[in-house]
Structure formats: C-alpha cells, structure tokens
Amino acid sequence: MTQPRTVLVVGGGAAGNAVTVLLRRAGLGVDLVEAKDDWNATAGSGITLQGNALRVLRELGVWEQVEASGFGFGSVGITAPDGTVLHAQDDLRTGGDDLPATVGMQRPRLQRILIDAVRASGATVRLGTTAEILDNDADGVTVRLGDGTEARYDLVIAADGVGSATRAAIGIADRPEPTGMAIWRIAAPRPAALTRTDLAYGGPAYIAGYCPTSETTLYAYVVEANRDRASIPPESYADEMRHLASAYGGFWPEITAHITDPAEVNYTWFDRMLVEGAWHRGRVVLIGDAAHCCPPTLAQGAALSLEDAWVLSRMLTGSDAWDDALFQAYYERRIARVRPVVEASVQIGQWQLDGVRDADVPGLMGRTMTMLRELP
The missing domain is CATH 3.30.9.30 (D-Amino Acid Oxidase; Chain A, domain 2)
Known part of the structure; x- marks a missing residue:
C-alpha cells in the first residue's frame, strides 16, 4: 500500500486550520504546529466574514456552527459623525444567494470552531512549537521542530501569518509595510x-x-x-x-x-504586503497572511486566507505532481484575485489620508465585491 503524502502546516490561524481540515479529509497525513501555547484561542475582538469566506467555511463543514454563533446581516449604513444615517445599502452576497452577505463573529469563537474541526480531522497538533527548515528540495522538506526532533515531509505549508518566519527562512524578502x-x-x-x-x-x-x-x-x-x-x-x-x-x-x-x-x-x-513572482520555494508554499495582507477597509483578510486554503488543497489533492509548475499555477490563480483586493483596500485608505473628497469609494467597493462572487 502506498503511504499517504505528508504535510506540515506551520501556523494555526484561519488559513492553517482550514487547509489542515481539507487535506485530512482527502486522506493526507497532516501535522500542524503552532507557536502559541493557547492556539490563539482568546485573541481578538471581532471579525467580519463576508460571503466568500462563508462559502469556504461551509466547505469545511462548520457553517452551521458559524451561523449559530455569529450574527448575519445584509446591509451597511453610512452615517454622519452625529449618528444620522445618510445612506444604507444592501451588501452583495459574494458567497452566493444561499448564504448571508455578511456574518459578524467574536474572533475567539471562530477560532474555537476551527480548532475543534482540526481536532476532529485527526491531524497531529503540537502547540508551543516552531519549525526550522533544514533542507528543502524537489522531493520534500526536512524540518527541526521546537522540541529538537527532526522530520521529513512531502510539503510544508507556511500559514504563520504576516510576520512569517518561514517566509523569511526560504529567502522571500517581502515584509509588511505600514x-x-x-x-x-x-x-x-x-x-x-x-x-x-x-x-x-x-x-x-x-x-x-x-x-x-x-x-x-x-x-x-x-x-x-x-x-x-x-x-x-x-x-x-x-x-x-x-x-x-x-x-x-x-x-x-x-x-x-x-x-x-x-x-x-x-x-x-x-499594513500591506503582496508577495510577487511566486509563493513557494521548493516544497515550501505560502498561504494567507504569510503571502498577502491589506487594511480591513473591505473586510477581506480572513476571506482571502480561507480561499487560499481551499484553492491550494484542491490543487494538491487533484494532482500527482507536486512540483514548481503546480505551485506556480496556484500563485497565478490566486494573485489575479488577491491583487485587486489588496490594491482596493489600500486605495480606500489612501484617499482618506489624502483628503480626496470626490473619490469613488462605492464604485471601487462594488467592482471589487462583484469580482469576489466568482469562485476562487
């Protein structure tokens, strides 16, 4: 019997948890390491999940828990500083008409739901643990874990966030910029x-x-x-x-x-960051905030990270060859979708910093969100 491929996921945030669940469902052997002992279970105040994020959460099998724990709504209001409502507009349902336009959640509650899904998947989880890349070639990656043990994996997925140590370790010099x-x-x-x-x-x-x-x-x-x-x-x-x-x-x-x-x-x-050219080196590939980040002016940070996990898992499980061509195809598929969101998110903030009074913020938002209705 052929041994299942093995994957190490570095980072237990939304992207890392999601890709772990999806790969385990496909029968791959997955280890997840997270540097924080508490698995980020209490961090953050709230999160806005638009439809394209909810679509991936449904694929993960956690939509019912998210729906029950969060607060769904379908419009956004623009007010004057004194609270007078100037305009209310229906949100575009970017996840399809069978999902709410938006769900707000307590961020720790979402993390707990994803943690439970990872545990149920059968993945091996090590908390308070880091991973150091020792060798990275066309066939796999050798890593040293925080406890001093070494292991060999067919693939390492760097989901360790905007300050990704793994990104730096494989020679990608991009850093977030304020x-x-x-x-x-x-x-x-x-x-x-x-x-x-x-x-x-x-x-x-x-x-x-x-x-x-x-x-x-x-x-x-x-x-x-x-x-x-x-x-x-x-x-x-x-x-x-x-x-x-x-x-x-x-x-x-x-x-x-x-x-x-x-x-x-x-x-x-x-901060803003968008890694250009490729999101991999050898058998180490970036997802989520390790590859891109942007201001929350469009509330798309978590959604893009979840989409990365969904796209990469489908490409990995649908191909026998885990090679440069596959990882480059993943990058090209994602960059075409991520770049407009990053650029629009930054532009909305820059218009405010520059005091531009006639900026077409609604138009830019509308064009960007319309694009996100398409499957990633």
Whole structure:
C-alpha cells in the first residue's frame, strides 16, 4: 500500500486550520504546529466574514456552527459623525444567494470552531512549537521542530501569518509595510437595535464603525493616522479609544460607556504586503497572511486566507505532481484575485489620508465585491 503524502502546516490561524481540515479529509497525513501555547484561542475582538469566506467555511463543514454563533446581516449604513444615517445599502452576497452577505463573529469563537474541526480531522497538533527548515528540495522538506526532533515531509505549508518566519527562512524578502493608518478595536455589548455594520466618516477619526458579532455582542473600531506605538502606553489604551469614540453619536454613547479596560482594547497599524513572482520555494508554499495582507477597509483578510486554503488543497489533492509548475499555477490563480483586493483596500485608505473628497469609494467597493462572487 502506498503511504499517504505528508504535510506540515506551520501556523494555526484561519488559513492553517482550514487547509489542515481539507487535506485530512482527502486522506493526507497532516501535522500542524503552532507557536502559541493557547492556539490563539482568546485573541481578538471581532471579525467580519463576508460571503466568500462563508462559502469556504461551509466547505469545511462548520457553517452551521458559524451561523449559530455569529450574527448575519445584509446591509451597511453610512452615517454622519452625529449618528444620522445618510445612506444604507444592501451588501452583495459574494458567497452566493444561499448564504448571508455578511456574518459578524467574536474572533475567539471562530477560532474555537476551527480548532475543534482540526481536532476532529485527526491531524497531529503540537502547540508551543516552531519549525526550522533544514533542507528543502524537489522531493520534500526536512524540518527541526521546537522540541529538537527532526522530520521529513512531502510539503510544508507556511500559514504563520504576516510576520512569517518561514517566509523569511526560504529567502522571500517581502515584509509588511505600514499604510499610514491605525485601528483601535474593542468588544462590547450589542444594543438591541444595532443589527448591521454602520460606518461614520469624518470627525476626529477617519472611520468609526461597529459590527454585531452575536445576539448580545459587537465589536467597535475607530481608525486614525498611525502613531509611534512607543508613545502610547498600553495602560492608556481605553482612554485613547474612548476619547476618539466619544465624538460620535447614534449607538456610540452606549458603546463608549464600555471602553473602560485598557486590556480589552487592541491597537494595530494597517499594513500591506503582496508577495510577487511566486509563493513557494521548493516544497515550501505560502498561504494567507504569510503571502498577502491589506487594511480591513473591505473586510477581506480572513476571506482571502480561507480561499487560499481551499484553492491550494484542491490543487494538491487533484494532482500527482507536486512540483514548481503546480505551485506556480496556484500563485497565478490566486494573485489575479488577491491583487485587486489588496490594491482596493489600500486605495480606500489612501484617499482618506489624502483628503480626496470626490473619490469613488462605492464604485471601487462594488467592482471589487462583484469580482469576489466568482469562485476562487
């Protein structure tokens, strides 16, 4: 009997978890290593999942759990800083008409659902473990794990995020670059009447928005020009975010009242990165944030990462030859879809930084989201 091919997945975020489940379903032997002991199970406040992300989650077999745990909605509102609704627009159903346009979720809840799916798949999981590439050739990859053991795999999938050590180890020099913006985020109770995402442009922040994440929760965010992180002590995070948020009306006073604990506030710069030319070296291939990242102005970061996992798993399980031609075809298939999203996400932010008042933001969003309705 032929031994099944073996794959090492480095990184247990959305992309790594998804590709692990899909490859295990196809009968491959998969080990997953994650550097963090807690498997990122408590990190983050909320996440916006548009239809093309939900489509992949359905392929993973977790859609019912996602639907039950999150909050689905189908429109987005544009408000003035005082909360006056200026315009409400139906969201495009990028995952097809049988899925919601958007589901908001608590990010730790999504991670728990994916963790449970990985466990159920039978993959071997090692937490608090890193992987060092020792040898990478046309036939496979030899790695040394964090516990000192060495192993040989037919393929290594680098899903270790925007700061990917694996990407650097195989000689890909691309690094994330700041776009000039930063975001403050927090989870909070959801007012009963808040049933969709609303975005306010103007005021002391470039954007003030929120997204319902369950029947009782939401996550809220304000976007400003990035500042030197060293100038903002973590103990001041709640004060900083509350100061910005307090200028907004509508649901914001209820939300702002819960911005009290600095440990619950997250501050992150917006970055952009798009690895060009190829997303592999030998038998090591990049997916997700290790290959591309962009500001969340289109809420497509997780969706693109999940799509990477779905496309790569289908290509791997549909081919006998795991070679440069296959991995280059994967890159070309994905870059045609990822590049417009990265560029549009960056452009929307740049228009705001430059103070462009007549920018066609709705048109750019509409064209990009229409493209995403097609299967990846």
